[in-house]
Amino acid sequence: MRVEVDRDRCIGAGQCALTAPTLFTQDDDGLSEPLPRASHPPRHPLLHEAARACPVTAITVHEP
Template identity: 45%
Template sequence: MKVTVDEDKCIGAGQCAFTAPHVFDQRDEDGVVILLAEIPSAADEPAARDAATLCPAGVIKILDDGVENR
């Protein structure tokens, strides 16, 4: 599993950082997503998938073997 984010489209809702704090954080100045773990641990994979689903701007993408699975 690989995680990507589009910081330019992030609206700073914070669902990602709340849902998967080992994978995502937010910039203090504007709340934009910070990707902490491009390849999350197996234990963090379910939370990363949940965060992608919950993201209101749809900026988090999950890739499994190079195929996008949001």
């Protein structure tokens, strides 16, 4: 499983980090980024919820 954040689309709302703080953080510019272990997480129950919480759909979850 791979998590991708479109940094051109991200507006830094932070909904992903609020929904799944163990999977997402915000960088110094306030933009979302998946935490390193989120690149290949087991089926974390909040992963898809965090992607859905993004107001500009900047998060894509690629399933194998």
